[in-house]
Amino acid sequence: MQQHQHRIAGEEVNIFVPQDRVDLDVFLEWARSAAMAGPLALDTETTGLDIFSPNYRLRTVQFGTRDTAFVVHWERGGHFQEYALRVLRNAHNFTIHNAPFDWLVLGEHAGIPLESLAPRTIDTKILAALVDPRQPMEGGIGTGLKPLSAYYIDPTSPDTQGDLTAVFRSLGLTKATGWRSIPLGHPTYNLYAGLDVILGSRILPILVSELDRLGVRDALRQYEHEIARICAVMQRTGMVLDDEYTRELDAALAAEAEEFAAVAARYGVENINSTAQVAEALLGMGERLTERTASGAVKVDKAVLLALADRNMQWEPLGVRRRNPLAEAVLRSKRAGKWRSAYAQTFLDGADLRGRVHPNINSLQARTGRMSVTGPALQTLPSSDWMIRRCLLADEGHVMVSTDFAAVEMCVLAALADVKRMKEAIAAGIDLHNFTAGLVYGEGFTKAHRKICKGVGFGTVYGGGPVTIARQTGAPEDDVRFAQAKYHRVYPEIKRTAQRWQREAYASGMVTVSVTGRRLPLDRDRAYAVVNYQVQSAARDCLGQAMITMEEAGLLPYLRLPIHDEVLASVPATEAEELAREIERCMTFDLMGVPISAEAEIGGRSWGSLYGADY
Template structure:
């Protein structure tokens, strides 16, 4: 392959011409890579294993090329932004940031007599490691050990009682500042935010997203629930947010069934309520009745402070599935480590297939350095095979990869078969956001749901990941007065009402709401509605 040293580019090239040269190099190198890969795809004297790889590579290459159509359609269309609400939220967040900064400065002045900048790594290192004399925390970047003050380091420092409120304050300030940064992201002149989807870049096979080619927009796949409120349907349109229910858990259960012929976890996933079923297995003495509604209420009882049995099953189970250690899970859930140790002991007893899957992944890394999936794809892992971080990546890869492929297949079908009935707006790893004419809601949803389903078979057993539907006029969850009152009774701070938000929808049962906020109304008009 030809090597070109781009640091010695001619000085007389204008920025535009230099940019064109880089584009040409990108295209040329991509072509050379393809020519080399094509030799591997066309090699006839290959082994049976290589022929299987060839078949999988051809299928996946064709599939990823086909997904460029849906990706470009969403990138060009974008999502309408409610600018009035957007700046209202920015103002609210900035007030909270100002208050928290004052609190942080009071803490800092008590420690070293001057304010503290939560975004200055140099200042934070001096504050925690020199002024407060706390042990240094380290991170590894490209194999190099560095003194760190990132989020993980702050969470570790928060175990010291005198540092905990300061660490929590800094973490919260950073989170709020990140939200403000997202809200201040440039919106195009037509009040739409557009993103760029990377169809083939991530190692897991899932898409990633980032700012668009003109520098505006942002990553729409990790927008928080609070910020999704600014995204609204076009006038006369309505959103449907359709996600694959407990997708990664179901795929993990199927994988264990394929590998070990054990169906404990898959049976729990398909019981109708995974988390309640898990509670029944781990805490058998709670007086379970076998009735779904009654058992769910039992699972919603408080277990540890405000954490319910169901919450423990959901958060603890997810972390355990992906090889989370008791110390890490306990720190994230803010519970004692012994609690998670006891939980994992019961969890692995209830689902022995999960621990066997962990051992299988470790064995594959040690023997082959790669993990293969039932979808004829393989991923090589270049980290140390005996490193827990590499093992966690391998354990998470197959469920995440398969869910990404199944979701993208559904997205392709929706665009191919329902192009005139609805518009695809966003892909969020295990969910899609579409919009359609309000009066055609039932017809569109009846057509979409079958397209979301992809049956998977093994040993005569069929597994289909079901879909949950929520409809509304903005991308955030529905929240009414009754929900606010319930939160207040339980000691939680009520959130702003969102009567136009996404609300669960069952086919055949119409949504009787009507739109409250007019997306075409200006700020003053909105205040008068």
């Protein structure tokens, strides 16, 4: 038996690494006894993050308590796997930090399905996010095991991944190759594998105590674990990749990036990523660039270039100015290059042996609890695009169904702030943006007026000021300011509620509490964001509850992705109408007297068919 010792918070801890059957018997006896006393901390070491890729390997499985850990070398096979499996199957409870990752790893590579592990798991990352969802750069503790351990347990807690990166370099390995190639018996590798479960075991009671102190209900903790499990099932299922189309798209994007880089070069921009070159060329064309970066340089970011190209943030034409050809060329070249590397190549590189891709679904990503999809970030695609979405297919014999909440942010705002006139319009089924435009401009309002009122409504939810709304709508700032002022006169409850939320936050350490009991820390200089946080968080929980209802209705096998306020599903073509209506039913309910409704759209086989693709 190999043994490593370390000190945590002044206490000596031990990490054991079994070498033979006799050592494994010692491990098993320890695990049986430790599991009787409370949750066993569980973790894995693997070759990387791409769990479903063909060459992925599970290297170690480690179990721990507050002072002892055993690192079992799964990669050695035989009895090592047998003994690890006994504990995985028989222990009553585990604590895991970032459980969905280990659920999927152990399901794919150890044959322990997440349906078995999830009900026995407490995820300390979820608990940490409920205590404080902010990352260190936002003024929070962070939800990673290292910052949590440094804050709550021992300021000198090792940064295992950071320190191992230095070990990788000493062995002639890179960060990318180190996890795969470091010798299984390397002492630092085994020490840090063991320390992670010891720290995980120690952090659990601390976080539980904090949640109790802060009054965060058990129901919310359980709810988040259910959402994490549902998202992990969707990630495990994945989506079919149209390999042929994706390879053609990859080549087309490479050609487009090169073509528009050549156009930019004709205007004197040799490097489209050089902000100085782009700014100088645009100024030479007579454009007025008034915005500056923090360092004082002329700003030519995406928002500035889109405005010059007469497009909004979703790349839709605004029709308010002559399109600048250089801004258009820089945007097109950059987007093609980004889409190629972030989407087409990521799909091709990450597909499993069955031709499926498995985007990472983060169930608790943003400060407000909003979910995200990464690897690649599918929620950031423009709403008008079908090219990237065309890569992903429903199963054979299936079609795609997208079900989206109807104006959920505005419905949630009306519910939380008890906005009387808004609630009446929603209950009557009236288009809310038309209704608002009528109140602001009178019965003779135009499409432009409606667009401004829609922008003001979403600006109220997302915290956008007149400059941002003007850029997004193409309307003059003075028109936006007029509409904003009138908006708050016709819906006075919004400002009153926002002021009340701000007062409550100032009185409670700059924390506003959502309708579901989620703690949402505010930045003192951005207290106005309280409306955004409250609405976004409640909207996210509307989606979360709908997902739980869908599972109860037997729909989880069909679900593929949560995207903002939309759920994407792959359903048998012969049952599409029936299943689409059932998904709609699960996404329709009452929120504080305001009806939340959803509308399903049935497409073809590709996700892109819902956005204009012909397949």
